[in-house]
Amino acid sequence: xxxxxxxxxxxxxxxxxxxxxxxxxxxxxxxxxxxxxxxxxxxxxxxxxxxxxxxxxxxxxxxxxxxxxxxxxxxxxxxxxxxxxxxxxxxxxxxxxxxxxxxxxxxxxxxxxxxxxxxxxxxxxxxxxxxxxxxxxxxxxxxxxxxxxxxxxxxxxxxxxxxxxxxxxxxxxxxxxxxxxxxxxxxxxxxxxxxxxxxxxxxxxxxxxxxxxxxxxxxxxxxxxxxxxxxxxxxxxxxxxxxxxxxxxxxxxxxxxxxxxxxxxxxxxxxxxxxxxxxxxxxxxxxxxxxxxxxxxxxxxxxxxx
Amino acid sequence: xxxxxxxxxxxxxxxxxxxxxxxxxxxxxxxxxxxxxxxxxxxxxxxxxxxxxxxxxxxxxxxxxxxxxxxxxxxxxxxxxxxxxxxxxxxxxxxxxxxxxxxxxxxxxxxxxxxxxxxxxxxxxxxxxxxxxxxxxxxxxxxxxxxxxxxxxxxxxxxxxxxxxxxxxxxxxxxxxxxxxxxxxxxxxxxxxxxxxxxxxxxxxxxxxxxxxxxxxxxxxxxxxxxxxxxxxxxxxxxxxxxxxxxxxxxxxxxxxxxxxxxxxxxxxxxxxxxxxxxxxxxxxxxxxxxxxxxxxxxxxxxxxxxxxxxxxxxxxxxxxxxxxxxxxxxxxxxxxxxxxxx
Numbered sequence: 090x091x092x093x094x095x096x097x098x099x100x101x102x103x104x105x106x107x108x109x110x111x112x113x114x115x116x117x118x119x120x121x122x123x124x125x126x127x128x129x130x131x132x133x134x135x136x137x138x139x140x141x142x143x144x145x146x147x148x149x150x151x152x153x154x155x156x157x158x159x160x161x162x163x164x165x166x167x168x169x170x171x172x173x174x175x176x177x178x179x180x181x182x183x184x185x186x187x188x189x190x191x192x193x194x195x196x197x198x199x200x201x202x203x204x205x206x207x208x209x210x211x212x213x214x215x216x217x218x219x220x221x222x223x224x225x226x227x228x229x230x231x232x233x234x235x236x237x238x239x240x241x242x243x244x245x246x247x248x249x250x251x252x253x254x255x256x257x258x259x260x261x262x263x264x265x266x267x268x269x270x271x272x273x274x275x276x277x278x279x280x281x282x283x284x285x286x287x288x289x290x291x292x293x294x295x296x297x298x299x300x301x302x303x304x305x306x307x308x309x310x311x312x313x314x315x316x317x318x319x320x321x322x323x324x325x326x327x328x329x330x331x332x333x334x335x336x337x338x339x340x341x342x343x344x345x346x347x348x349x350x351x352x353x354x355x356x357x358x359x360x361x362x363x364x365x366x367x368x369x370x371x372x373x374x375x376x377x378x379x380x381x382x383x384x385x386x387x388x389x390x391x392x393x394x395x
Numbered sequence: 396x397x398x399x400x401x402x403x404x405x406x407x408x409x410x411x412x413x414x415x416x417x418x419x420x421x422x423x424x425x426x427x428x429x430x431x432x433x434x435x436x437x438x439x440x441x442x443x444x445x446x447x448x449x450x451x452x453x454x455x456x457x458x459x460x461x462x463x464x465x466x467x468x469x470x471x472x473x474x475x476x477x478x479x480x481x482x483x484x485x486x487x488x489x490x491x492x493x494x495x496x497x498x499x500x501x502x503x504x505x506x507x508x509x510x511x512x513x514x515x516x517x518x519x520x521x522x523x524x525x526x527x528x529x530x531x532x533x534x535x536x537x538x539x540x541x542x543x544x545x546x547x548x549x550x551x552x553x554x555x556x557x558x559x560x561x562x563x564x565x566x567x568x569x570x571x572x573x574x575x576x577x578x579x580x581x582x583x584x585x586x587x588x589x590x591x592x593x594x595x596x597x598x599x600x601x602x603x604x605x606x607x608x609x610x611x612x613x614x615x616x617x618x619x620x621x622x623x624x625x626x627x628x629x630x631x632x633x634x635x636x637x638x639x640x641x642x643x644x645x646x647x648x649x650x651x652x653x654x655x656x657x658x659x660x661x662x663x664x665x666x667x668x669x670x671x672x673x674x675x676x677x678x679x680x681x682x683x684x685x686x687x688x689x690x691x692x693x694x695x696x697x698x699x700x701x702x703x704x705x706x707x708x709x710x711x712x713x714x715x716x717x718x719x720x721x722x723x724x725x726x727x728x729x730x731x732x733x734x735x736x737x738x
Contacts, residue, residue, distance in 0.1 A: 112555075285508035288468055293522035293571070294495035307512040 119387035126383020132376035140192040147186040148172070151343040155181040160359045176361040178352060184361065187343035188369050194344045195325045195373060198259055202324035203317050205263035210270020211313070215301050217271065218278030229275070232268035240265045241330055248336040255328075255344070258337040262327045266320050273316050277309035311388040318381035322374040329370050345370050407441035408611050409465070409579055414438045414474035416457070416464045420686060432686045434460040436635035436693075437474070439712075444578070447605065447612040449626030449643070451619060451658070455682065457635045458615045459503075462581040465613070466498055467491060478579055496526050496575035501601075503584040505564035509556040515542070515567055516552040522574040541570040544607075545600060562593035566600065573604065579611045586621060594618075598625055619662045623647055628718065631655045634693040635685055637712075641719040651721040653700050692724065700725060 121127055139146055155161075155177060162169045163176040175185040217228040235243065247261035248254075281287065282305060290304045331337035332346025340347055345366045352362035415438075417431035435457040442448045450458050463469040465476045467483055476483040481494050499522075502508035509518055519538045523529055529537065539549045545566040556564055565585060572580055582601065586594040598621060604610060616622050622629055623643060630640040631654065639652040650656045657676040664670040678697045683689050689696050695705040704724050712722045 285502050285504060286510040289500070289502060289508045289568070289571070290510070290521060291468065292466060292495065292498075292500045293574075294492045294525040295521065296492075296525070299525075304510060308510070 116387055120383050123383040123386055125379045126386075129376040129379030129383065132372065133380060136192055136373060136376070137196065139189055140196050143189050143193055147183075147189040148174070149183040149186040151187045151190040152182065152341050153186075155183075157181075160355065160362070162359070163361050166361075175365050176359075178348075178362050179355060179359075184348075184365050187348060188345070188365060191343045191345045191348065191366070191369065192373075194255070194338060194342065195328070195370075198255070198262075198328040199321040199324050199377075201259050202263045202266065202328075203321050205260070206266040206270050206320065207313065207317050209263070209267055211274050211306070213267075214271040214274025215278055215306060218275035219282060219297070219301050219305070221279075225275070228271065232271050235265070236268045241327060244327060244331060245334065245336060248331060253336045253339065255338040255342065258328055258331045259324075262324050262331070265327070266324065269316060269320065270313065273312050274309060277312055278305055281305050281308050315381055315385040315388060318377060318384050322377035322381070325370065325377075326374055406443070408444040408446075408479060409442040409613070410477045411441070411461075411465060412439050412475045412477075414461065414464060414476060415472045416460050416469055417472040430686055432684075433635050433688055434685055435464060435471075436685075436688070438632075438635070438637050439474075440630055440637060440640055442579075442611055442613060444611055445605070445609055446627045447614050447625055449622035449629040450613060450615045450632060451617060451622050451629060452632035453617060453658075453682065455685070456632045457685070458617075458632055459583050461632070462500070462583050462613055462615050466500055466581060468500075492525075496522070497577055498579045498581070499572035499575070499577040500581045500583060501565070501568055501572050501585045504588045505561055505568050506556070506588075508568055509564055511556055514553050514555055515547075515559075518556070518567060519571045519574055522571060526575055537574070538570075541573055544573065544604065545570045560593075561589050562596060565589060565593075565597050569597075569600065569604070573608065576608070577610070579613070581613045581615070583615050584617070585614075586618070587616070594621065601625065619659065631658065634682060634688060636693050636722065638694065638723070639721045641716075641721075645716070645719055651715065651719075651726050652694075652723050653698050653725070654694050657699070692722075 155173075158170055158173065158177050159181045160179055161173050161177040161181075164171045164174045166176075169176070173183050173185070175183075175188070177183055178187075213228050213232075217225040238246075244258070244261040244265045247264060248257050251257040251260065287300060287304055290300055295304060328337055328344070329346030329349070332344050333350045335350060338344035338347045340351060348366040349363060352359075352366070355362045414435055415433070416435040417433050419428045420430040420432060421427065422429045438457075438461055440448065450461065452458050460469055464471045465478075465483065467476075467486075471484050474484065478494075478498055481497070483491070483494065483498070486494060513521075516535070516538055519541055520534050523534050523537060527534075538552065542549055542552065547563065547566050547570065551559070551563075556567065559567065569585075585601070586597050589597060601612070601614075602625060605612060612625075614622065614625055626643050628640065628642050629646045630637050631646075631652065632638070633654050639646065639650065639655045641651075646655065647659065650659050657678050660674060660676040664673055676699060678699070680697050683693070683696055689706070691707045692698070692705040692710050695701050698705065702724055708724075710722045710724045712720050713726055714720045715726060
C-alpha cells in the first residue's frame with residue numbers, strides 16, 4: 090500500500106504544480122495565438138481608458154458650442170481650425186470631444202445590456218434545462234415568440250411602448266437579446282445534467298439549488314462568456330440604431346447613434362460629421378467581435394490541440 | 396412472490412424485493428406510451444452486513460440500472476429496497492436526502508464523476524457540507540484523514556481532478572463515498588475504466604476499507620475474475636432477471652444455470668495446460684431487446700439446453716441450497732420459492 094502511494098505521488102508531481110494559474114496561462118497561450126483577438130483587446134483597452142478618463146482626455150466639454158466655427162472641417166483639411174482635430178458639427182461642438190464622451194455611453198450600454206440578458210438568460214435557461222417538462226416548454230415557447238420578430242423591430246416596438254430614452258432602449262435591447270442566452274444555457278445544462286459528476290453530487294445529497302448553481306452552472310460558462318462578448322457589440326450597434334431612429338438617447342447626449350442622426354442632413358456637404366461617429370462604432374464593434382472570436386477559439390475544447 | 400430468493404446466514408442489511416425498472420417508450424405526435432424497456436424486471440436479493448455481493452452479466456442486462464435504482468438515482472417502477480430499517484423506494488425527497496449518508500456509490504468513469512471545476516478538497520467535502528455542521532478546520536481534518544485512508548497525499552488537496560491519473564481519480568471518488576461513514580456502497584464497475592495494472596490496487600483498497608470500516612458492497616462488474624477475487628456471493632443477471640445467485644466458490648465450481656455455465660466458460664485459465672483443454676460454450680444469436688423480451692424464460696432464445704417448456708413458461712426461482720438459488724426449468728430443488736421471471 091505504501092509503495093502504491095509513493096508511485097502515485099511521483100506521478101502527480103510531474104503534472105502542473107497548481108491548476109488555477111496553469112489554466113489561466115493555458116487560456117492566454119491559446120488566446121494570444123490569435124493576432125486579431127490581441128489587436129481587438131488592445132483597441133478595446135484603449136477605448137476603456139479613454140472612456141474612463143474622458144474629462145481629462147477630451148479637449149473640450151462635449152456640449153460646448155463655438156458659434157463662429159460651425160461645420161469646421163478636420164484639422165488636416167483646407168480652411169480648418171487646428172484646435173478641432175476632427176472638426177465641429179452643425180452647432181459648433183467639437184466632434185472629437187463628443188466621440189470621447191460617447192465612448193462612455195457605448196460601453197455603459199454594452200455592460201448593462203449584457204448583464205441584464207446574461208443574468209436573466211442564466212436563470213431561465215438553468216430552470217428550463219434542469220427541470221424540463223412543462224416549465225421547459227413554457228419558457229422556450231415564450232423565447233421562440235421573441236425570436237420570431239426581427240430584433241430591431243421588436244426593440245423599436247418596446248421603446249415605443251416604454252417611451253424613448255437611453256434606459257428604455259437598454260431594457261428593450263436586453264429583452265431582445267434574452268432568448269439567445271436562454272437557449273445557450275439550456276443546451277449546456279441539458280448536456281451537463283446527466284453527467285456522472287452531477288449524479289455523484291445527488292448521491293452526496295446536494296439540494297436542487299446547489300446542483301443548479303454550484304455543480305452545473307460553472308461547467309456551462311464557456312459558451313456564455315463567448316456569447317456575452319459577441320452580444321456586447323450587438324448591444325452597442327442596436328443602441329446606435331435606436332439612437333439614429335430617435336428612439337434611444339435624446340439630444341444633446343453625445344451618443345454615437347444620436348450624433349449620426351443629427352448629422353444626417355450634412356452627409357453631402359460636411360462628410361466628417363457623419364464619418365467619424367460611424368467609424369467609432371465600426372472600430373469598437375470590430376474590436377469586440379475580434380475578442381469574441383478569440384475567446385471562442387480559446388475556450389472551445391474541440392478546437393484545441395491536446 | 397416476495398419470498399427471499401436466497402437468504403444469507405446473517406440478518407440482511409440490504410434487501411431488494413421484486414425490483415422493476417421499466418423505461419417508457421413514447422411515440423407518435425402525442426408522445427403516448429406505446430411500450431416499455433424492461434431494464435430490470437423483478438429482481439430480488441439480500442446482502443448481509445459486511446458482505447460483498449458481486450453482480451455480473453453482459454452489457455445491457457440491467458446491472459447498473461439495478462444499482463442506481465437501489466439508491467433511487469433511477470426511479471423504480473415497482474418493488475421495494477430496504478437498507479437497514481429504512482424503505483428507500485417510498486421515502487419522500489426530503490427524507491431521502493437524510494438517508495443518503497448511509498448509502499453511497501463509486502462510479503465507473505472517475506474522470507466523468509468528479510466535477511472538473513472543484514478542487515479535490517471541495518469534492519471530498521461536498522457530502523460533509525450537505526450533511527454535517529463541521530467548522531472549516533474540522534472539515535479540513537476530516538478530508539485529509541479520508542485522503543490518507545485511500546492513499547492520497549495531503550499535498551493534492553488543492554488540485555483539480557484533471558491533474559490526476561485514472562487510479563488516483565478513482566481514489567478521490569472512493570474518499571468522497573466514504574466521507575459520511577456509509578454502511579452500504581454500490582460500486583458500479585469501479586475498475587472497468589482503469590488500466591489493468593491499477594485495477595488490482597483499487598480492488599485491494601476497496602477490500603482494505605471494507606475490513607476497516609465494516610462496509611457492505613454491491614460490486615457490479617463484467618470482469619468475472621475480479622468478482623471471483625472480491626465477492627462473497629455472486630448474482631448473475633440476464634436481460635433484467637437474476638438467473639442464478641450463489642456463494643462465490645459454489646458458483647465458480649459448479650454453475651447450475653446454462654447461462655452461468657456459458658459465462659464462466661469464457662474466462663481464460665491462467666494455467667496454459669488447463670487453458671488448452673478449456674471447453675468454451677459459444678452462445679449463438681444476440682441478446683433479445685428488453686423492450687420485447689421473449690415469452691417464457693428470458694434465456695430461451697439462446698439457451699443450448701432449451702426445452703419446449705422454456706419457451707412458454709417463465710421458470711420459478713428454486714432454492715437449491717442455503718444461500719443458493721437458480722431460475723431454470725432444468726434444475727429441480729427441494730423447494731420452490733417465488734418466481735424471478737414474472738414477465
